[in-house]
Amino acid sequence: MEKSGNMSIKRHFSPEKRWLLGTTVVCLFGGALFLAAYVSIPETPLFCKSMPGFLAKGSYSGETLQRNAIVHYATSRVVPQQSLDEIRVSFDVLKAKSPCNFLVFGLGHDSLMWASLNPGGTTLFLEEDPKWVDTVLKDAPYLRAHTVKYRTKLSEADDLLKQYPSQPECSAEKPFLRGNTKCKLALNMLPWEVYNKEWDLIMIDAPRGYFAEAPGRMAAIYSAAVMARNRKGSGVTHVFLHDVDRKVEKVYAETFLCRKNRVKSVGRLWHFEIPPATDSSPQFC
Ligand SMILES: C[S@@+](CC[C@H](N)C(=O)[O-])C[C@H]1O[C@@H](n2cnc3c(N)ncnc32)[C@H](O)[C@@H]1O
Numbered sequence: 034m035e036k037s038g039n040m041s042i043k044r045h046f047s048p049e050k051r052w053l054l055g056t057t058v059v060c061l062f063g064g065a066l067f068l069a070a071y072v073s074i075p076e077t078p079l080f081c082k083s084m085p086g087f088l089a090k091g092s093y094s095g096e097t098l099q100r101n102a103i104v105h106y107a108t109s110r111v112v113p114q115q116s117l118d119e120i121r122v123s124f125d126v127l128k129a130k131s132p133c134n135f136l137v138f139g140l141g142h143d144s145l146m147w148a149s150l151n152p153g154g155t156t157l158f159l160e161e162d163p164k165w166v167d168t169v170l171k172d173a174p175y176l177r178a179h180t181v182k183y184r185t186k187l188s189e190a191d192d193l194l195k196q197y198p199s200q201p202e203c204s205a206e207k208p209f210l211r212g213n214t215k216c217k218l219a220l221n222m223l224p225w226e227v228y229n230k231e232w233d234l235i236m237i238d239a240p241r242g243y244f245a246e247a248p249g250r251m252a253a254i255y256s257a258a259v260m261a262r263n264r265k266g267s268g269v270t271h272v273f274l275h276d277v278d279r280k281v282e283k284v285y286a287e288t289f290l291c292r293k294n295r296v297k298s299v300g301r302l303w304h305f306e307i308p309p310a311t312d313s314s315p316q317f318c
Contacts, residue, residue, distance in 0.1 A: 093175040095132075095152020101175055102149035113143030115238070115275060119302040120146075126234060126271050126304075127151055136232040136260075138253045139239020140169045144176055147236065155230065159223070161240040161248055179224050183240055183248030184217050190251050190281045193218060194288065197255075205310070205317045208259040218255035231266050238275040242282065250276075251285050258289035258317055261307035269306040277303045291318035 106112075113120065120143075127135070127147075132154030137147055140160040148156040158178040160166045166178050185193065197203040203216035211228045213219035235257045241247040254274065261270035272290055276282050278301050286295075290305045297304035 095149070098145070098149040098175050099152060101173070102145045105145055111142050113141065113146060115143060115302065116300050119275070119300045122297055122299050122302055122304050123234065123236060123273050124150060130233050133233035134230050135234045135236070136227065137236040137238070140165060140176070140178055141238065144169065145173050148176055157226065159227070181220065182222060183252055185248050185252050186245065187242050187247045187249035187281065188245040190249050193251055194284065204315055205262070206315050208262060210256055210259055218252050219259065220252050220256040231264055232260055232270060234271045234273070235260065236273045242276065242279060249281055251281065254282070254285040255289050258307065262310040264309040269308050272305040272307055274303045274305070275301055277301055289317045293318065
């Protein structure tokens, strides 16, 4: 009887079927391991409303950002450089617009605050110093940041301002950034995401502009003006510029962001509301 039982097993499980059975067991085991790893990833629950898949670096929920921001600012002795009154200017706009697209030039002690004031929105930081990016993201992996290479130096600010009107590639008529190698004021090598999104708010608090070899904020100001003028969606682009007590920030803001668009001046911060360009004007202002 036993012998015939074995015979029957052998008959049902031919070498091909045994191979198939083995493969199935391996797949099931592998799948179980995969699911176990998936469940153990923070912020990636197995059963959620919309299966998000693996989260990209920086894709944390607004709640996570806010929880971490509370603990960070409650325990840190280092505070952001902007004063409370200056912060309140962008805070009020974020309160009305969030969730929105918020582009911030510079990573600093205020970054976690800006990201957590835009829960559910996109807050993206552009930072000149790759080491500083690593330092900040090590402690705050919730932030999304890209390194930006600037082609300018603060010492060139006057010359760039004199030269730009005679450079067709810098013209306000059809200004563009991506691939604009000829206009040094255009940030031409940003990650695609920066060009493909319409930014509702742009904060310019970097790059550094307090010594001759520093990049200066000329290209950030020019590029913010181009992004705002090229906006296709409804409404204006809110641009916040810090350190307007400095000559370069002041002159470049008046040239590209325009006095007529300035809606607030608090401390060292100017707030502009820039409408999309309706005509192909050769002038920014
Ligand atoms: C003028 S700071 C603005 C800082 C920001 N608003 C804040 O409250 O911290 C801008 C730039 O300074 C540099 N920076 C700021 N803090 C730094 C630090 N602790 N170490 C190195 N670089 C720093 C970064 O390149 C940054 O983009």
